Amino acid sequence: MTDMAETKPAWIVLDIEGTTSSTSSVHVGLYDYARPRLAVWIDTHPDDPEVQDAVAQTRAEAGLPESASTDEVVQVLHDWMDGDVKATPLKSLQGQIWAAGFAEGDLIAHFFPDVPPALRSWHSGGVRLAVFSSGSVKSQQPWFRHSDAGDLAILIEQYFDTVNAGPKREAVSYHRIAGALGCAGDRLLFLSDVPAELDAASQAGWGTTGVRRPGEPSQNADFGAHPTVASFDELTFKES
Known part of the structure; x- marks a missing residue:
């Protein structure tokens, strides 16, 4: 759990599966x-x-x-x-x-209930939002556009996958994303339910927070030194 407000990042970069949305909704x-x-x-x-x-x-x-x-x-x-x-x-x-x-309307994306209000709050508060998922950018964009909470793609500025960024468990991918965003790693926060991905982001100088969703595969994972939350509601930021 986070026990204090973190410094407000310039960008929050989001994983999808197990972080913003249930693993079952994808698999x-x-x-x-x-x-x-x-x-x-x-x-x-x-x-x-x-x-x-x-x-x-x-x-x-x-x-x-x-x-x-x-x-x-x-x-x-x-x-x-x-x-x-x-x-x-x-x-x-x-x-x-x-x-x-x-x-075609055959699919609707499902998000954890705390996610849409958090994304809207962060966006309105000046935090810029991006996505880094192993799913292709072409699948990420409609996932956020056609959601059960409305169009969330209007909040997302950048999308990254293993093609345009690289493997999610390698630090070089996070250096590449930081370059694309034009931002130093210490102003970036990565949210993921996979400890190895957080390790790679941390090696690249990013801020990290593990997402330990109840009922998800990573609920009881060892997140090491990474702070963790069970809901985006637990993430609060202070002005730098």
């Missing part, structure tokens, strides 16, 4: 939506460069021949989903499918 809601649609999406978008790249990368990473069928490619993608592998081609295809689902 059950989004994954179950994308899974049966992967083959159809690939076959109905043969000229889309992003789809072509994702299919080629999947074949290469799985050791499949270039002639491997859609069914063979999709089997690899399903295996990655089952193993929660953060593979870039999978994230790319999922992001496209989810974006279409949100646009």
